[in-house]
Amino acid sequence: MAHQRSPASQLLLNNSLSLFKSGKLDKAEEFARKVLAAEPRNTELLQFIAVLCLEQGKPDEAIRLCTEAVRLKPNSGEAHYNLGTALLRQQRHEQAIDSLRKSAGLLSRNYEALNNLSLALLGSGKVAEAEATARRAIAQAPRLAVAHVSLGLALANQARFADAVESLKAALARGPKDPGDVMTKLGLVLLEGQQPQAAIDCLGQVVARDAKSLAALEGLAQAELLEGRFQDAARHFLAATELAPDDARLLASLLYARLQTADWTEHAALIARLEKRLAQGAQSVNPFQLLALVDEPDLQRKAAAGFAAKFAAADNAPSAPPPGATRGARPDRMKVAYLSSDFGVHATALLAAGLFEHHDRGRFEVTALAWDCDDSPMRRRLEPAFDRFVDIGAMPDAAVAQLIREHEIDIAVDLKGFTRGHRCRILAGRPAPIQVGYLGYPGTMGAAWIDYLIADRFVAPPEAAQCYSEKLVYLPDCYQVNDDKRAAAGERPERGAVGLPEQGFVFACFNNTYKITPDLFAIWMRLLEQAPGSVLWLLRPPDSREGGVAVANLRRYAGALGVAGERLVLAQNVPFAEHVRRLQCADLVLDTLPYNAHTTASDALWAGVPIVTCPGRSFQARVAGSLLQAMGLPELIAASLGDYEAIAMKLATDMDALAEMRSKVLRNRTTSALFDTGRFTRNLEAAYEAMWQLWREGQAPRAIDLAAST
Numbered sequence: 001m002a003h004q005r006s007p008a009s010q011l012l013l014n015n016s017l018s019l020f021k022s023g024k025l026d027k028a029e030e031f032a033r034k035v036l037a038a039e040p041r042n043t044e045l046l047q048f049i050a051v052l053c054l055e056q057g058k059p060d061e062a063i064r065l066c067t068e069a070v071r072l073k074p075n076s077g078e079a080h081y082n083l084g085t086a087l088l089r090q091q092r093h094e095q096a097i098d099s100l101r102k103s104a105g106l107l108s109r110n111y112e113a114l115n116n117l118s119l120a121l122l123g124s125g126k127v128a129e130a131e132a133t134a135r136r137a138i139a140q141a142p143r144l145a146v147a148h149v150s151l152g153l154a155l156a157n158q159a160r161f162a163d164a165v166e167s168l169k170a171a172l173a174r175g176p177k178d179p180g181d182v183m184t185k186l187g188l189v190l191l192e193g194q195q196p197q198a199a200i201d202c203l204g205q206v207v208a209r210d211a212k213s214l215a216a217l218e219g220l221a222q223a224e225l226l227e228g229r230f231q232d233a234a235r236h237f238l239a240a241t242e243l244a245p246d247d248a249r250l251l252a253s254l255l256y257a258r259l260q261t262a263d264w265t266e267h268a269a270l271i272a273r274l275e276k277r278l279a280q281g282a283q284s285v286n287p288f289q290l291l292a293l294v295d296e297p298d299l300q301r302k303a304a305a306g307f308a309a310k311f312a313a314a315d316n317a318p319s320a321p322p323p324g325a326t327r328g329a330r331p332d333r334m335k336v337a338y339l340s341s342d343f344g345v346h347a348t349a350l351l352a353a354g355l356f357e358h359h360d361r362g363r364f365e366v367t368a369l370a371w372d373c374d375d376s377p378m379r380r381r382l383e384p385a386f387d388r389f390v391d392i393g394a395m396p397d398a399a400v401a402q403l404i405r406e407h408e409i410d411i412a413v414d415l416k417g418f419t420r421g422h423r424c425r426i427l428a429g430r431p432a433p434i435q436v437g438y439l440g441y442p443g444t445m446g447a448a449w450i451d452y453l454i455a456d457r458f459v460a461p462p463e464a465a466q467c468y469s470e471k472l473v474y475l476p477d478c479y480q481v482n483d484d485k486r487a488a489a490g491e492r493p494e495r496g497a498v499g500l501p502e503q504g505f506v507f508a509c510f511n512n513t514y515k516i517t518p519d520l521f522a523i524w525m526r527l528l529e530q531a532p533g534s535v536l537w538l539l540r541p542p543d544s545r546e547g548g549v550a551v552a553n554l555r556r557y558a559g560a561l562g563v564a565g566e567r568l569v570l571a572q573n574v575p576f577a578e579h580v581r582r583l584q585c586a587d588l589v590l591d592t593l594p595y596n597a598h599t600t601a602s603d604a605l606w607a608g609v610p611i612v613t614c615p616g617r618s619f620q621a622r623v624a625g626s627l628l629q630a631m632g633l634p635e636l637i638a639a640s641l642g643d644y645e646a647i648a649m650k651l652a653t654d655m656d657a658l659a660e661m662r663s664k665v666l667r668n669r670t671t672s673a674l675f676d677t678g679r680f681t682r683n684l685e686a687a688y689e690a691m692w693q694l695w696r697e698g699q700a701p702r703a704i705d706l707a708a709s710t
Contacts, residue, residue: 006038009035009039012032013031013032013035015031016028016029016031019031020052025052026056028052029052029056032048032049041072043069043072043073043079046066046068046072047065047066047078049065050063050069051082053065054085054086054089059089059090060090062082062086063083063087066079066082066083066086067083069082069083077102077104077105077113078103078107080099080100080102080103080106080113081099081103081107081112081113081116084096084098084102084103084113084116084117084120085100087099088100088119088120088123091123093120093121093124096117096120096123097117097121097124100113100116100117101117103117104117110140111144114134115146115150117133118130118131118137118150118151119150119153122150122153122157127154127157127158128158130153130154130157131154134147134150134151134154135151137150138151145170145171145176145182146176146177148174149168149182149185152164152165152166152167152168152171152185152189155167156189156193158397158398159396159397159423159425160396161189161192161193161194161195162193165186165190165193168189172186180206183202183203183206183216184203184206184215184216184219186202187202187216187219187220187223188203188215190223191203191219191222191226194421196224196227197223197227199219199220199223200220200224200227200229203216203219203220204220207220207236211239212243214240214244217237217240217243218236218237218249218250218253221233221234221236221240221253221257222253224236225253225256225260226420228543228546230257230261230546230549231261231263233253233257234257234258234261234263237257240254241254247277248274248278248282248285249282249284249285249286251270251277252274252285252286252289252293253286254270255270255271255274255289255293256289256292256514259292259513259514259515259516260513260514260541260546260550261546261550261553262513262553262554262557263549263553264517264557268518271293271294274293274294275294275296278294279299283303283306283307283309284303285303285306286307286418287300287304287307287418288417288419288420291442291443291594291618291620292514292515292594294618295617295618295621296617297444297464297467297619298466298467300443300444300467300618301467301468301469303446304447304469305446305447307446308424308445308446308448311424311425311428311447312449332363333361333364334363334364334365334410334688334689334692335364335408335409336359336366336367336413336688337366337368337404337407337413338369338415339369339412339414339415339416339426339427340369340414340416340440341370341373341416341421341423342440343370343373343378343379343382344373344374344376344378344379344382345376345378346378347599348415348439348440349378349379350378350483350576350599351480351599351602352415352439352481352483353378353382353385353483353485354481354482354483354484354485354681355481355483355677355680356385356386357385358677358678358681359685360681360685361387363685364685366385366386366387366388367386367387367388367389367390367407368382368390369392369400369403369426370389370390370391370392371392371421371423372393372421373391388407390403398425398429400423400426401426401427401429401431402431404426404432405431409431410432410433410434410692411433411435411436411688411692412427412431412432412435413435413436413437413438414435414436414437414440414441414445414450415440416440416441417437417441417443418445419440419441424445424447427449427450428447428449430449433695434691434692434695434701435450435451435452436452436454436473437450437452437454437470438453438454439454439481442459442598442619443618443619444468444469444470444619445470446469447469448469450469450470451471451691451701452470452473452687452701452704453468453470453472453473454473454479454684454687455475455479456476456477456478456479456626456707457474457707458615458622458629459479459619459626460472460474460619465703472704473687473690473703473704473706474705474706474707475680475683475684475706475707476673476706476707477630477673477674477680478626478627478629478674479626480598480623480627480674481677481681482602482606482674482680484675485677486580486675487576487577487580489580489581489583489608490577491581492581492584493581493582493584493585498571498582499570499572500585501569503533504531504533504534504535505531505533505534505535505587505588505652506534506585506587507524507527507531507534507535507536507586507587507588507589507648508537508583508588508589508590508604509524509536509589509590509591509592509597510571510579510583510597510600510603510604511592511597512541513538513541513554515592516592517593517594518557520593520641522561523641523645523648524536525557525558525562525563527590527645528558528563528567530652530653531649531652531653535567536567536568536569536590537569537571537585538554538568538569538571539570540570540573542573551568551570579603580603580606580607583603583607583609584607584609586609587609587651587652587658588609588610588612588648588652588658589601589609589610589612590611590648591611591612591614591624593613593614593616593621594616594620594621595620595621596616596621596623596624597624598620598624601613601623601624601627605627605628605665605669605674606669606675608662608665608669609662609665610633610636610658610661610662611628611636612636612638612644612647612648613625613628613636613637613644614637614638614639614644625637631665631669631674632668633664633665633668635647635661683706687704690704690706691704
């Protein structure tokens with residue numbers, strides 16, 4: 001600051017610098033402003049005060065001061081750098097990019113400018129350029145840690161998680177200023193890259209040193225959730241909510257983790273808090289977790305949209321041709337690609353295997369884009385069901401999107417949605433002209449890149465269409481496909497062989513524990529009380545430690561409601577064919593709300609067992625009702641929870657009514673549309689052709705109602 005100034009001003013400035021070094025920023029600013037009053041065109045002083053303002057959380061004032069410095073000295077690389085940094089702090093990324101580009105061009109040693117430019121580019125979605133810029137910064141100063149962190153973030157945003165991990169480890173090896181922050185970022189990348197145990201090891205170290213690190217606490221809890229360590233996850237989510245009590249994302253995760261072990265502590269109060277925050281516009285809540293917590297389709301759409309935004313296409317990746325565009329010489333067959341990690345022993349494959357086999361190969365060329373593949377008999381059955389089965393597990397998302405373009409896929413069908421292991425970034429760049437959500441995720445994705453959602457008029461009534469970002473495609477019978485080659489139920493085993501008492505009514509629910517809510521459980525306990533000798537048959541959670549806690553909690557709640565805990569009978573996990581066979585020992589299946597039985601409802605109906613359901617308002621809360629309607633069993637669809645309880649009680653106490661209902665289920669199973677895979681496939685193919693015709697005519701996606709034409 002080589003300006004001629006009075007001794008008094010110099011003393012003030014010296015005091016300001018001393019106060020700055022000792023951390024007394026407000027007093028430092030006060031003294032510096034007194035000097036600025038005498039030297040209003042001093043650009044270095046303007047920038048110094050801007051830095052003081054930025055460190056005190058006054059970014060708007062910092063931007064004003066830096067803007068004045070740039071006006072006075074437009075060729076100052078330092079002034080442009082400080083302005084760009086202040087704009088970056090405010091997440092005004094495009095403006096920050098402009099200032100930092102100018103700074104990098106004016107400064108010969110521009111490591112810091114390049115690093116911050118990389119962060120600004122990343123914030124604006126220019127991920128590839130952010131990566132290249134971070135590499136330029138590293139080339140200038142390879143021994144410094146900061147740009148290695150920026151590079152790691154850019155790589156992670158391209159789902160190149162292994163490379164991102166290496167970059168962040170390189171940053172740690174170079175002694176970063178804040179190693180805890182870098183370790184947190186590393187742990188979160190490990191988590192996003194589906195390495196939950198490594199994430200736990202990393203983030204656990206951060207939390208051990210700093211129990212109030214919110215990002216590390218949340219990441220640790222999410223990793224524990226993925227690893228099935230539900231009690232640890234709940235404990236850490238609770239600690240996180242104490243630091244941020246109004247964070248809807250943390251509230252939802254806490255509730256979801258507790259549901260996994262039937263821990264209903266403060267359940268109603270926390271649900272009320274969550275719904276209030278969602279109604280106020282809270283975003284980034286995990287929408288899959290929300291399915292088990294709230295039955296408000298509008299809130300689910302808002303949450304899904306906020307969550308989807310972080311997967312929006314980066315850079316300006318080549319988009320699909322506009323509606324009506326000519327794609328050159330085309331084969332006669334429409335090209336459909338199904339994307340999933342579940343082409344193996346999974347509910348999706350158990351339902352959809354017959355669909356893939358029934359596709360009309362004269363009209364459709366069908367591709368599977370698969371990751372996390374297993375070597376199960378189901379996988380071996382599925383491979384020949386496709387014209388092309390591509391293992392994309394080792395391919396980056398951008399490369400898969402390019403593959404879709406190169407193969408000129410007409411319709412890309414996402415079978416994962418936001419379920420575990422999803423790869424939303426593949427379709428976020430719109431590599432196919434038409435993109436569809438189906439089966440794996442029961443609800444709206446709120447994503448601009450998904451054009452259509454396969455549904456039926458029951459699961460997504462027309463009056464709720466505004467709660468879906470996608471255009472709804474109504475199939476005539478039921479949205480859910482079923483495989484007519486499912487294992488036959490076979491001969492019913494003796495009850496004792498599956499752990500049930502030989503006498504007494506058997507209520508059953510084979511849904512995952514997290515779908516059981518205290519309100520439904522209270523109804524179930526009343527049913528047991530009113531049906532002497534009856535039992536409730538539940539699926540034992542697979543993990544012995546966490547599952548044991550869930551069972552103990554359920555039995556404790558039963559006791560509190562006046563029902564002996566031993567009347568809850570736990571079924572072991574067995575192969576699917578054996579499970580369908582033993583299901584015949586149940587008298588009546590009880591559905592859950594707000595997250596219905598889906599595949600498990602189909603299993604029960606295939607085994608000839610009635611299921612009573614109470615539909616909610618959201619997609620996931622209406623699936624069992626859709627199945628029952630397609631089976632011609634509307635009398636099992638309750639109008640209210642009171643009606644639900646009355647229907648179940650009637651069937652539990654009137655053996656003639658029960659026998660008649662079971663007979664009807666068995667009869668309708670062979671004649672209804674629900675298990676007619678060929679019929680379903682023809683309907684879905686008609687939907688694909690309707691989508692394609694709209695696109696070829698240059699029309700935007702719109703609702704398609706095949707049910708109205710049947």
